[in-house]
Amino acid sequence: xxxxxxxxxxxxxxxxLLITFGIFPILVAAVISTTDxxxxxxxxxxxxxxxxxxxxxxxxGDPDFWQALGNTGLFAVVGVPAIVVLSLATALLLNQSQNxxxxxxxxxxxxxxxxxxxxxxxxxxxxYNTQFGLFNYLLSLVGAEPVQWLSDPWLSKFSxxxxxxxxxxxxxxxxxxxxxxxxxxxxxxxxSIDGAGEWRKTFSITIPLLRFAIFFVSVTTTIAWxxxxxxxFVLTDGGPLGATTxxxxxxxxxxxxxxxxxxxxxxxVVLFAIIAVITLIQLRLRRADDEY
Numbered sequence: 001x002x003x004x005x006x007x008x009x010x011x012x013x014x015x016x017l018l019i020t021f022g023i024f025p026i027l028v029a030a031v032i033s034t035t036d037x038x039x040x041x042x043x044x045x046x047x048x049x050x051x052x053x054x055x056x057x058x059x060x061g062d063p064d065f066w067q068a069l070g071n072t073g074l075f076a077v078v079g080v081p082a083i084v085v086l087s088l089a090t091a092l093l094l095n096q097s098q099n100x101x102x103x104x105x106x107x108x109x110x111x112x113x114x115x116x117x118x119x120x121x122x123x124x125x126x127x128y129n130t131q132f133g134l135f136n137y138l139l140s141l142v143g144a145e146p147v148q149w150l151s152d153p154w155l156s157k158f159s160x161x162x163x164x165x166x167x168x169x170x171x172x173x174x175x176x177x178x179x180x181x182x183x184x185x186x187x188x189x190x191x192s193i194d195g196a197g198e199w200r201k202t203f204s205i206t207i208p209l210l211r212f213a214i215f216f217v218s219v220t221t222t223i224a225w226x227x228x229x230x231x232x233f234v235l236t237d238g239g240p241l242g243a244t245t246x247x248x249x250x251x252x253x254x255x256x257x258x259x260x261x262x263x264x265x266x267x268x269v270v271l272f273a274i275i276a277v278i279t280l281i282q283l284r285l286r287r288a289d290d291e292y
Contacts, residue, residue: 033266039259055266068250076225091176113170121234153243164231179213
């Protein structure tokens with residue numbers, strides 16, 4: 001009995017934290033989503049009425065929600081492959097040499113991941129500034145007209161996404177570099193003896209052996225993009241005309257600016273379901289790949 005209970009004793013602190021800060025808030029949000037809770041008028045639960053699925057019906061008929069969902073999907077479809085490819089390519093290049101310069105570069109690439117998002121976004125907002133920003137200044141040197149980086153509805157998507165990609169590659173580079181240390185050198189040496197070049201060894205040996213790392217980065221990056229909030233919130237506040245409003249920003253505005261907490265909770269439950277389904281699909285594809 002003692003041997004059977006010991007493992008559960010060790011995992012109990014982590015499980016307690018998961019239940020308290022992970023599962024319990026989800027259940028609370030699901031309950032609140034069936035009410036008309038309004039933060040500004042909330043004094044006690046006696047003022048809250050049960051509305052059933054009315055919030056969900058209203059949500060699915062809200063064009064602003066569908067616009068936010070479309071923006072989030074576009075960010076994820078473009079951003080996830082961009083971060084995975086850039087992180088993997090950079091890690092492969094940094095792994096080619098172990099001298100002090102390349103070790104310093106690893107720290108340099110990791111800096112965006114540990115820098116405060118407000119500071120990062122403020123710097124980028126100055127770079128994007130229409131009148132005195134660096135990017136428009138460089139364009140003026142070749143005679144080009146100033147570009148509305150954060151004011152044009154379509155260009156603002158690119159501008160915000162670029163900041164997120166730049167910020168998101170640092171941590172993933174470290175993950176790929178750690179995975180590259182586990183690639184058996186014997187395989188690479190054997191391939192070199194057989195006459196394989198660097199490109200051949202990279203695509204035939206190294207990248208296939210990084211499948212788990214690529215899968216892990218893909219899943220975590222997808223979840224991060226589906227919860228995309230920081231960059232568009234600081235740079236554009238979801239504008240212009242809702243062009244950079246993600247689902248997370250939509251929920252924030254509905255819940256904390258318009259005080260419609262029940263309605264925002266319904267949206268958070270839908271977002272959770274979308275993330276769960278996409279993650280399960282990725283896990284199933286990973287399992288099918290292992291079986292193959």
